[in-house]
Amino acid sequence: MFGRSSGKIDLPSMPATLARIIQITNDSDATSEELARYVMLDQSLSTKVLRLANSAFYGRRMKAETITEAVVTLGFTSIRNLAASASVVDALFPKRLFPGFSWPDMWAHSVTVGVASEAIYSRMVGRCSGDSEAAFVAGLLHDVGKLIIARALPQRFIQVVEACRDYNYDSIRAENSVLSTTHARIGYDLAEQWDFPEKLSAGIAHHHAPENASEHEDLARAVHAANLLAKRMGKNYVVGVPVDISLKDVADTVDLRVEDMGYIVDQVREKVRQCSEIIAWADRMPGADNRQAA
Ligand SMILES: [Fe+2]
Numbered sequence: 632m633f634g635r636s637s638g639k640i641d642l643p644s645m646p647a648t649l650a651r652i653i654q655i656t657n658d659s660d661a662t663s664e665e666l667a668r669y670v671m672l673d674q675s676l677s678t679k680v681l682r683l684a685n686s687a688f689y690g691r692r693m694k695a696e697t698i699t700e701a702v703v704t705l706g707f708t709s710i711r712n713l714a715a716s717a718s719v720v721d722a723l724f725p726k727r728l729f730p731g732f733s734w735p736d737m738w739a740h741s742v743t744v745g746v747a748s749e750a751i752y753s754r755m756v757g758r759c760s761g762d763s764e765a766a767f768v769a770g771l772l773h774d775v776g777k778l779i780i781a782r783a784l785p786q787r788f789i790q791v792v793e794a795c796r797d798y799n800y801d802s803i804r805a806e807n808s809v810l811s812t813t814h815a816r817i818g819y820d821l822a823e824q825w826d827f828p829e830k831l832s833a834g835i836a837h838h839h840a841p842e843n844a845s846e847h848e849d850l851a852r853a854v855h856a857a858n859l860l861a862k863r864m865g866k867n868y869v870v871g872v873p874v875d876i877s878l879k880d881v882a883d884t885v886d887l888r889v890e891d892m893g894y895i896v897d898q899v900r901e902k903v904r905q906c907s908e909i910i911a912w913a914d915r916m917p918g919a920d921n922r923q924a925a
Pocket residue numbers: 773774802814838839
């Protein structure tokens with residue numbers, strides 16, 4: 632499944648189902664029946680869609696028995712988020728353990744950053760528009776470059792984790808010194824190859840340096856702040872690396888008041904709870920047993 636090369640690193644190709652689902656959920660004339668037809672082509676996604684539609688969160692009295700009913704219950708945005716999440720987990724998460732690095736915790740971090748990016752971005756731009764979806768997906772995928780490094784260059788990935796832990800480097804500095812590139816750059820290459828909208832690519836590419844995102848700076852700043860917020864909320868995944876950042880510091884990066892950021896934290900906790908079905912997919916990742924035992 633590895634296709635075009637990005638420098639030394641081969642990039643995975645975009646799963647066909649996700650490509651079609653992104654296309655159809657972006658089409659304002661598309662109907663639930665059409666979307667359901669595409670979802671049905673993917674057995675594992677169909678199961679996930681049905682389970683989510685019938686989960687406690689949606690609280691339907693009647694069970695959704697068909698994919699079309701489930702699509703109507705969930706809505707286009709949730710289906711797109713679910714398909715993007717499922718593709719990342721199924722196609723990109725490495726199948727092996729790396730000492731000092733937790734895949735289940737990285738997944739929890741990614742979902743938290745997705746939810747937080749959406750909440751922060753909506754607050755920044757003062758509306759809950761379709762644009763906040765892009766913030767969710769950019770947040771969910773912001774560190775996708777790390778998954779690609781781990782799969783393509785596992786020994787280098789271990790060196791990066793060690794540099795973070797032993798020298799207290801941030802990941803960008805560690806990757807630059809070990810690989811002469813960064814997960815943000817590789818994530819951008821993937822987003823380009825997967826034909827993501829420009830806004831989404833910019834959010835992934837510039838989540839560590841949002842000032843370079845030109846017209847998409849707001850979205851990149853939202854992902855940047857969400858990443859800090861998730862770490863502050865304990866959603867980090869490199870063992871032994873301390874995170875020391877105040878809520879005010881996070882609020883300052885997006886020019887929000889600390890009270891607003893406090894409100895966002897409550898909102899994120901609640902929404903992450905609602906995403907528990909998606910987070911539970913981490914139970915099949917390497918290292919899930921260790922986490923449960925810990
Ligand atoms: Fe990152």
